[in-house]
Amino acid sequence: EGRKEYxxxxxxxxxxxxxxxxxxxxxxxxxxxxxxxxxxxxxxxNLWSKMQETDGWQKKFLSDGxxxxxxxxAVIHQEVVKVFNEAWLSAPEMPYDFPxxxxxxxxxxxxxxxLQCL
Numbered sequence: 001e002g003r004k005e006y007x008x009x010x011x012x013x014x015x016x017x018x019x020x021x022x023x024x025x026x027x028x029x030x031x032x033x034x035x036x037x038x039x040x041x042x043x044x045x046n047l048w049s050k051m052q053e054t055d056g057w058q059k060k061f062l063s064d065g066x067x068x069x070x071x072x073x074a075v076i077h078q079e080v081v082k083v084f085n086e087a088w089l090s091a092p093e094m095p096y097d098f099p100x101x102x103x104x105x106x107x108x109x110x111x112x113x114x115l116q117c118l
Contacts, residue, residue, distance in 0.1 A: 043087055045079045 030048035037044035061072030
């Protein structure tokens with residue numbers, strides 16, 4: 001209820017016309033994302049459907065209805081690795097965009113982010 005009151009305080013009566021955050025609405029959103037990925041020729045993961053394949057998924061995978069439990073994170077990890085493997089990608093072989101945290105000197109962090117030019 002507090003969320004609805006806040007939305008009304010910010011958006012007025014328009015807030016009541018916004019789609020409600022229900023499992024049904026989330027499913028529609030997830031399916032539209034999958035369809036868009038298909039149209040664009042991109043891999044995707046329908047986590048909404050995947051998680052609901054397990055009985056008691058709400059408590060098993062979500063600690064508070066939104067944030068993931070360790071088991072929920074494990075499902076995401078498994079599904080992402082599966083998509084990587086299907087696309088012939090290997091996480092250990094992919095280049096880093098930034099230096100590994102062990103390479104960053106806490107007293108001089110900028111040094112780790114400088115390009116090394118020959």
